Amino acid sequence: MPNDIVLILSDGFWEAKHRIFGQPLYSLIRLQQLKIPLEEGLDGIIRFFRENFETPTDDATILSLQWRGPVTPP
Amino acid sequence: MNLSPMMSPRTKSNASSRPGLSGTVLAFHQLQKMRSSFVNICFISFFFAFALTLSTSATQLPQNWNSEFPKGPEKRTMMSALGRCAALFRAVIGMNSRQVSLEPDPGARRMRQIQRLIQNPNFVSKLGKKLGLEIRVYNQTPNADQPTGDFYRVEELPNGKLAVFVGDVEGKGPFAGALSMILLLEVIQISYTIKPNGNSCRTI
Numbered sequence: 356m357p358n359d360i361v362l363i364l365s366d367g368f369w370e371a372k373h374r375i376f377g378q379p380l381y382s383l384i385r386l387q388q389l390k391i392p393l394e395e396g397l398d399g400i401i402r403f404f405r406e407n408f409e410t411p412t413d414d415a416t417i418l419s420l421q422w423r424g425p426v427t428p429p
Numbered sequence: 430m431n432l433s434p435m436m437s438p439r440t441k442s443n444a445s446s447r448p449g450l451s452g453t454v455l456a457f458h459q460l461q462k463m464r465s466s467f468v469n470i471c472f473i474s475f476f477f478a479f480a481l482t483l484s485t486s487a488t489q490l491p492q493n494w495n496s497e498f499p500k501g502p503e504k505r506t507m508m509s510a511l512g513r514c515a516a517l518f519r520a521v522i523g524m525n526s527r528q529v530s531l532e533p534d535p536g537a538r539r540m541r542q543i544q545r546l547i548q549n550p551n552f553v554s555k556l557g558k559k560l561g562l563e564i565r566v567y568n569q570t571p572n573a574d575q576p577t578g579d580f581y582r583v584e585e586l587p588n589g590k591l592a593v594f595v596g597d598v599e600g601k602g603p604f605a606g607a608l609s610m611i612l613l614l615e616v617i618q619i620s621y622t623i624k625p626n627g628n629s630c631r632t633i
Contacts, residue, residue, distance in 0.1 A: 365579045366597035367569065382595065397565045414577035417567040418553070418595055424561045 360386040360393065360421045362400055367415025370408045396421070540576050543606040547580035547613055556583045560591050576606025580613050584620050592620035 364372060364382040372379050375389075384400075391399040397419040404410075550566040557564035570577050578598030586592055594616055598608045 363581075363593065363595045365581075365595050366599075367579065397567055401567055411569060412571070414571060414579045414597075414601060415567075415569045416548070416579040416581060416595055416597075418581055418593065419563075419565045419567075420557070420593060421563045422561065423558075423563050 360396055360400075360419050362386065362397075363418045363420070365414070365416035367411040367413050368404065368408070368417070369411075371404055374408065540603060540606065543603070543610065544576045547576070547606065547609045553581065553583045556585060557591070557593075560585065562591060564593070571601070575601055576603060576609070577601045578605040578609055580609040582613060582617065584617055586621060594620065 362384045364384070366372075366379065366382075368382075369379055372382060375384065386393060386396075386400065389400070389403060391403055395402070397417065400417065400419070548566075548568060550568070553566060554564050564583065566581070568579070578600055579596070580598075581593075581595045584592040596609065596612055596616060598605045598612065
């Protein structure tokens with residue numbers, strides 16, 4: 356997954372999961388799928404969810420993963 | 430009741446000799462001490478009753494009882510599960526009991542401990558960085574002092590891969606937190622052997 360950001364959503368984002376995937380189990384999204392600029396990262400996805408879906412009133416978690424390449428020790 | 434800041438748990442034994450405390454506070458302390466002693470006596474009695482039951486029932490067991498007892502890996506798995514149950518039991522009981530302490534809410538501290546176990550963004554990002562992955566966490570909790578059902582974890586697998594997972598237990602509070610802990614432990618174990626099926630688990 357070069358440069359792209361992968362997001363994993365908890366069940367708190369149930370509406371987003373239902374609308375995007377049609378089922379609650381699947382929780383993995385790539386940022387490019389949602390047409391969000393890559394540089395916005397996690398902030399972009401939070402803004403996108405707030406604008407398009409109901410704000411979760413319960414606990415909700417997003418993990419964003421971006422490949423940066425292996426870190427060489429100093 | 431006027432509880433001064435000097436009334437820390439370390440100095441509570443000197444509460445009766447401290448001037449300036451009202452009779453109500455002293456009576457409250459005495460009651461808490463008595464309650465603590467009563468709980469200890471109950472626990473010791475229960476332990477002896479349990480040991481007695483075990484010793485008497487052992488005499489009625491069949492001769493091959495020892496051979497049916499799990500051995501080797503099965504025994505280790507069972508003992509590990511028992512250890513986890515005991516730790517969980519201690520955590521839950523500790524959260525629900527009001528110990529002999531003048532802390533405003535000792536349960537809240539334990540809840541925060543559980544919260545750190547099941548949701549630790551620093552640990553996740555450090556482990557991800559080590560393997561070249563930037564991991565950021567957005568976490569929304571209705572109440573900071575109350576564990577939620579969400580948990581996440583990153584595990585470094587022996588084959589050099591990284592397992593990342595997010596889970597959710599319905600509800601919130603101590604029992605949702607405790608259930609999350611159990612699930613987290615199970616998922617950590619499963620992550621070493623699970624095969625991605627493209628639905629709930631996928632290779633990125």
